[in-house]
Amino acid sequence: MSRAPLRPAIREAVEILAAAGVPSPNADAEHLAAHVLGVDRGRLVLMPMLTPDQLEEFRKLVARRAERVPLQHLTGTAAMGEIDLAVGPGVFVPRPETELIFEWALGRLECLGHAHQPIVVDLCTGSGALALAIAHARPDAEVHAVELDPEALAWARRNAQQLADEGDTPIDLHAGDVTDPAILEHLNGRVDVVVSNPPYIPSDARLDPEVMDHDPHRALFGGPDGLDVIRPMVATIARLLRENGTAAVEHDDTNGSGVAALLAGSGSFTDIAEHPDLAGKPRFVVARRLGAPSVA
Secondary structure, eight states, rough: OOOEEEHHHHHHHHHHHHTTTTSOHHHHHHHHHHHHHTTTTGGGOOOOEEOOOHHHHHHHHHHHHTTTOHHHHSEEEEEEEEEEEEETSOOOOOOOGGHHHHHHHHHHHHHTTTOOOOEEEEETTTTHHHHHHHHHTTTTEEEEEOOOOOHHHHHHHHHHHHHTTOOOOOOOOOOOOOOOTTGGGTTTHHHHHHHHOOOOOOOTTOOHHHHHHTSHHHBBOOOOOOOOTHHHHHHHHHEEEEEEEEEEEOOOOOOHHHHHHHHTTTTEEEEEEEEETTOOOEEEEEEEEESOOOOO
16 A cells, blocks of 8 residues: 655645644644654654555544644643643643743752752642652652542543653642642641642633633633632642742733732732743742741
8 A cells, every 4th residue: 555745744734724723733733643653743754654544544633633622632642841641531731831830840849958858739730730740850759739620630640640650759649629728738837839720711711612612611710800719729828838838820811910919918928929921921920938038
């Protein structure tokens, strides 16, 4: 059976995806081709041909992507830091902008020194993205992750087991509500770093079909102003952090000042700062638990 050249197939896919309104048709076509061929995207140049079966599979995936099925649902994976996570229906797909919180957390952990084993908590972990990426990068850390939704928690457990089987330090997964005053109470005042990518989109926001039709709404929406989860979660963060412990909370690009105000209004934090994403939009707020003088 004759093979088909890869580049014309990709060009055809780009045209189909662009016509369907897919925001990144070139990148998505190449990601799907790499998935079908079982190689990294950067190695496509070394794979100039497709078998008939591969071409058929590629075209089927392109057709589904044109229907605005998320790319990560088609490939079955999403990246965070140096790890790949299994994702699919029922769990929020991690976004590239959350990598900024991951990098921030690693920087904070570097500043801690070695006086004690660092403790990290990921609130609203979803697929386990932040918790597992941190545990992979810092095997010396004790990492806890909290998730309320049973479907998301199942994905997180799957990812945690896979990475533990590959040699990563296991994380502690907890089924629970991040606004519960008793959640993780055994860690009260002991946590060095808290990270969170909670539901934060205002309920009237207009979203792309990939998000609105495929991400679980429970992981997306945070009430009329997007702060229904963050507002009560501030007390949880304050309770968990040790003195000088730090936290980073991702938020909607309309809510940077709102999240900063909540942290300031609690009276428990200082060094509150808003951080932009790579597009320059407000994306996450960091703060330090009041205590000794700032180390940052």
